[in-house]
Amino acid sequence: MNTELASWLTLHQIQGLGNEGLRRLLKIYGNPARIFSAPAQDLQKIVRPAIAAVIAQGIDEKVISPIIRWLDDPQNHIVTLADQNYPQALLNISDPPTLLYVKGRTELLNSAALAIVGSRNATPSGLYNAEIFARAASSTGLCIVSGMAHGIDAAAHIGGLQENGSSIGIIGTGLDKVYPAANRELAHRLGADGALISEYPLGTPPIAANFPRRNRIISGLSLGCLVIEASMQSGSLITARMALEQGREVFALPGSIHSPQAKGCHHLIKQGAKLVECAQDILDELREGSTKVILESTTPEKNHLQLLTHLGFDPVDLDSLSQRSGLTIEALSAILLQLEMDGSVATLPGGLYQRLR
Template identity: 60%
Template sequence: MKSIRDIESWLSLGMIDGLGDESIRRLLVAFGSPAEILSANIASLERVVKKKVAYNIVHGADEKKIAATLEWLKDPVNSIVTLADSHYPALLLNIPDPPPLLYLKGKPELLNSPTLAIVGSRNATPQGIANAEAFAEAASNAGLCIASGMASGVDAAAHRGGLRGSAASIAVVGTGLDIVYPASNRKLAHELAEKGMLISEFPLGTPAIASNFPRRNRIISGMSHGCLVVEAALRSGSLITARQALEQGREVFAIPGSIHSPLSKGCHALIKEGAKLVESADDILDELAGGSGRSGGLGGSGQGRAAGGAAHDVDELQGSEPLLLRHLGHDITDIDTLCVRSGLTIETVSAMLLAFELDGVVASLPGGRYQRLR
């Protein structure tokens, strides 16, 4: 369990002006922990980040904002999870840019539930709303938590359906968790906090800024085993989520519609690009349960037996080794990222990777990158 000092250090690091996620990960590799980063001098910081950012780190984040967040965390419904936590979403670790810190409101045990993302138009048709609710409820009753972005239209309908089912729903939002956007979803937000969960990578007080919403989409798709697009125009933000899902190795599904409807154009484009056409929730469940998806089906969080002549089953490996393999997942990953994810030193990670490579569990790729073999 984190100490108050640890929590303060993570919060402060996440609130430094100009310090992005990639720079945070590089700093963690270089210094080991947020506390060490925050106590470093400018000269050592400048070896990793730009001079202006190093200056901002030395001078620290806004103490009032940190104090307000610590007060917010006193409510048991609120919490944070960081890259250093064992319950950080396992699937999210395998995307190229996992957020270092997530703010949570609701049930943190849902973080590693089998999850289906459902997204679509804010201006959905009545049929689109009905489809989103029906597919979400059926998938939830089958054990899939429903993830979406709490926007109007398809997102809100997906959350309602997910909450009616047995596996609940997760909303990933583009504001701080002390702000409900859009305001019309206030009742839904309260229900999600009570029965499901709300997630944000943005500090409290962050308003609804347009550029934040595409960023949050990578989390929706990244923590999900698959992504269903219900209705979407050709320039819809939902297509951003779907394409991020494809890049992250997730299965993408789309519901077809009338060739004359603008809100079917995006789904039809995805189907032409290889998304799976679905007519019922069973089409999705069968695909994910079969394990044929790019993310490895519902068991695809990085566990199981490695192929390619591996000498060990993951569960038989001792000490930190199973943890390192889980952090590696099946996507190509560099050694610095593995150090951040696992909390292990570069020497320890290098030694483990060499052993795994000799056993045929891991492949070494050009540029100091590694990939776990299936």
């Protein structure tokens, strides 16, 4: 069994630790193996005593063995903060997931992407618009990201899968479950020709609270978010709000003033979302005149090289490095972890980092 992966999986399964707690531990200890070798009394200074006691018990092979068996399928993957395949776009959101379950094409995780979301109870016109907007954007190389729900989400995925950009579905259950069940065929298509992503462990059932949380990943992966048909109570407005908070562009398709399904979109437009009438309106805004700009979005390798330049060869703390690079502490911690794993950076006492090569 891969000890490094086993460490990540065990930590990710600990109830109550969460992304924030795990990131705090990683910031201090550098990688999961060092967390497990730390004395319990030291861990208690960072996390609750009950969680420290669980960590002190070591890797739980019984808990993670079903996940290891799941990975026997070549379509299935685990992507951690330490992996170069980890979506670089998520490093700049306030709560990046520390571990992702992925089924399908991992190379799509760092594609330039457009989120398309909207009503589960969409009109025929809304479904048509979602599919043609997604197909047009996908034909330029943009990957279409949505939430695998009925209605607009499903239509957007179908459109995205028809062209080169393909599509990613972000789900709020474990990847061994399909929800809603009616989208089973679509889930199989995404797993084969696109990708499915979840931050939730295998076996996680549909829990209402998980779906708003997964919305931050939908918007976080994307350059912008298009809302097609949404009532004022629609969860799509949550995704749009998260997109704004993350510094992403927000677009909305207007509709009839008499349609309840247009109220949410009109509200977004009043709040400053960009009104769009065709896919070209979105492409022009995102690419600034050239599709090439979209397709040449920052790669993990470029991020790593840029950060190494900011590091220099003298020891430096995270706050200073954040000022030099303009990156958040969360983004820095994730990239530094990746650089440490490949031997480019070392952690020093006192929370300092030093470039090795």
